[in-house]
């Protein structure tokens with residue numbers, strides 16, 4: 057090991073932290089994961105990851121990266137009771153209230169409740185000889201050299217016992233503390249410029265509940281997903297999950313949030329653009345209380361636009377970009393970020409933070425961010441600029457969604473893009489472009505317009 061690769065510190069031991077630790081363990085003698093929660097041996101919900109009470113589905117590309125970094129990971133989840141199906145063929149998607157054509161895509165979907173998936177990733181990281189966990193510690197601040205050009209470690213406070221402070225030194229610190237990351241405040245304290253941010257107010261409300269079913273209203277499918285759209289800004293993700301349970305997240309945008317009382321929740325579900333989920337619930341038994349989550353704004357921290365940044369510090373995961381959760385991108389982006397980290401660790405010397413952030417933006421974040429930002433701005437009351445380029449992207453996506461109601465090859469191309477297997481420009485290849493235009497025309501001719509709100 058190089059002299060500058062003795063110890064790496066990962067701040068936050070959730071999904072992004074675990075993927076990062078896996079890659080760091082190949083390059084550092086010691087990798088320490090710090091978290092305010094108890095992690096090792098935890099099997100249920102935890103305070104530090106409240107979104108874990110809601111559906112956290114991993115896209116195709118995330119599962120592929122997880123399997124690359126942790127061979128056998130999918131088999132382990134299946135052995136633990138997770139169902140599997142084809143990512144396109146087994147999922148009943150509705151866009152604009154209309155079902156899209158389906159065919160098997162050849163990639164697996166493996167729906168798992170968030171704590172179960174996190175535990176499986178963590179158990180694989182735990183056994184890596186370089187890795188150890190420092191739990192029940194609050195990360196207080198970063199320590200630096202006197203000229204503040206290099207991060208040298210962190211100051212922690214123990215959350216149990218006499219709440220002692222401790223200093224931990226490291227050659228590299230990676231912030232994966234999620235959306236509430238204190239790095240922007242720390243940088244300000246250290247005299248660095250403000251971190252540029254992009255924010256879009258979507259005022260999203262989630263409510264999640266679990267059920268057992270008396271029969272199979274899915275009729276062999278794995279999930280039913282009516283996506284919210286401007287005429288009906290309410291949507292849902294209804295999916296089979298581990299050990300015979302069913303997980304339902306219902307959501308509404310712009311303050312139109314699902315209620316948490318049972319009767320009100322059923323009424324909200326009945327108002328969705330398609331009846332499938334309400335019908336399925338007629339034979340379902342709730343096994344817990346509905347739980348809510350409020351997600352006010354999407355948030356992207358533009359570290360790649362900074363001109364000065366301390367050495368020895370990188371940021372990954374929700375701490376850098378917090379996507380609209382409806383589109384299920386966060387964990388896949390966290391997985392892909394670990395691959396970018398690996399590329400930078402394969403270079404000689406310590407990682408260059410600004411070069412890392414530029415590659416993250418270009419190779420990992422831009423495509424999913426731009427795609428779903430355009431979708432969010434389809435809702436007229438979501439504030440934000442709508443320049444001609446964005447309007448063109450919105451129109452093209454509308455054509456793709458219309459064409460997918462007629463042509464399963466368009467569905468496959470679209471879901472490969474949404475699943476981050478292909479970049480969005482794959483939809484613009486001449487042969488696919490022709491299918492999109494012909495399919496959209498056929499959809500218009502068939503009169504398959506947007507469904508009225510129920």
Ligand SMILES: Cc1cc2nc3c(=O)[nH]c(=O)nc-3n(C[C@H](O)[C@H](O)[C@H](O)COP(=O)(O)OP(=O)(O)OC[C@H]3O[C@@H](n4cnc5c(N)ncnc54)[C@H](O)[C@@H]3O)c2cc1C
Nearest residue numbers: 068070071072092104112113195234373374381384386387
């Ligand atoms: C409602 C909701 C639903 C979502 N659904 C999906 C989905 O379907 N698919 C998907 O891919 N993504 C989804 N996401 C995003 C996904 O949950 C995250 O992308 C994923 O968890 C990776 O986040 P992370 O590891 O960067 O941060 P987090 O998961 O937020 O974890 C941060 C960690 O840092 C620790 N921490 C924070 N501050 C401190 C501190 N000061 N001291 C010590 N420890 C600290 C916390 O305890 C926690 O363990 C959803 C998000 C939300 C909010």
